[in-house]
């Protein structure tokens with residue numbers, strides 16, 4: 001199976017080509033800039049260098065969010081429309097799961113998160129079989145850390161925004177927290193391709209971003225209706 | 228043309244997800260518009276984030292519907308065209324990335340199109356252009372007089388210095404507590420009212436083709452406020468009628484003067500406000516005796532749609548314009564610059 005995977009949901013912009021379970025090419029940048037301008041040239045280049053024609057693709061994998069609303073939509077629109085034009089399945093993979101995959105060899109729980117501003121994060125808890133232990137949510141980091149206290153194993157924190165919350169994590173759950181250095185905090189596009197290979201494709205038209213949050217106008221409107 | 232040419236277009240600049248196919252530059256094959264108006268009504272206006280969310284939900288469904296209706300496939304298309312701006316950036320991004328993806332998947336030429344060029348070219352699906360021509364573009368975001376000496380060239384000879392005409396309509400409608408969208412409501416009320424209040428007309432300096440509607444908008448709000456304080460009852464129908472008379476008077480008079488000065492063969496009315504009955508009537512009356520032919524598109528081509536993007540995109544494509552894979556949404560895209568850079572890029576197939 002030939003898979004093209006795409007991730008523009010956060011700072012990372014990633015593209016990978018995986019053929020019969022082998023990562024043939026992978027392209028990643030970590031600058032939150034111009035995903036819309038740079039995505040298709042990156043796909044074009046990687047496809048050319050790996051000698052892959054669009055019609056040779058069997059499946060497209062995409063990071064489905066959470067993340068930047070606009071970023072998630074750029075990747076998802078691209079994946080969905082390309083799959084539609086090629087008449088092949090598209091599979092959405094959680095952007096958090098894509099980061100959690102970097103902790104696959106950790107003996108404990110894996111907590112990927114993205115900063116959602118004002119003390120809140122998008123997060124979830126995985127085990128190292130990539131099974132969800134605590135569902136993905138948009139929550140204040142303070143409340144989330146309370147939930148993580150007294151777990152039976154250590155927790156690996158993976159996030160592009162790890163510096164923002166490092167002190168808070170250490171102050172709250174101390175030695176239970178493991179925060180690595182280096183490249184493990186960023187989603188790898190090839191991991192998205194592998195995750196997508198394991199999943200059953202759903203309806204292409206119904207694939208929409210997992211925002212984990214209502215638009216502000218709608219949240220306000222709903223609050224007003226309740227009054 | 229020995230062989231038929233098909234152009235697919237996507238338009239998502241505001242709150243309509245639209246896909247259309249045009250054949251041989253001027254023949255409308257299919258025009259599908261998924262409107263979100265119901266979803267935005269409760270907010271009294273378009274909420275950009277919600278518009279973007281709807282676009283991504285609708286985009287492939289709309290594409291599929293258009294091709295099915297036309298009984299064609301992507302392989303039959305000669306080029307993929309898309310609105311690249313101006314508009315809401317998040318909304319535009321869905322259309323732009325969708326167009327790039329189809330073009331890439333099928334290795335087809337990609338052509339970015341200016342939204343206003345589209346509004347003008349909507350008319351060419353009805354009637355062939357004769358140059359020079361003048362276009363009066365009136366919509367929620369635009370009030371412009373554009374001179375075209377040939378295909379793909381745009382010279383702005385007049386534009387609004389503050390509010391667009393459509394914006395003034397929306398604000399006055401809100402003041403009168405009319406349901407959203409307010410423009411058509413005012414038009415409807417105006418037809419039942421009497422032009423009994425003398426609202427100002429902003430003619431600006433001698434010979435200027437620019438517009439200004441913020442003074443008029445304030446005058447309406449002040450008049451209502453004064454009446455309120457004196458306990459005087461004003462009929463909304465009369466306010467609507469008097470307000471519309473002022474807008475329509477300025478628009479039609481300036482368009483007429485410019486048409487005479489530049490000796491244009493056609494005056495093309497474009498944009499959402501072209502659906503306004505008051506404006507249509509005033510222009511028809513004004514140009515009755517004129518040598519200039521007046522063209523107003525049918526209602527379904529006035530409001531945002533993709534057929535107009537295909538019509539403008541087909542011409543750009545045949546003039547040699549190609550966008551690259553780095554095509555981006557451009558919320559502030561300038562029409563004159565867009566026209567001038569037409570032959571620049573040469574990247575997609």
Ligand SMILES: [Zn+2]
Pocket residue numbers: 342346366498499530531
């Ligand atoms: Zn428009």
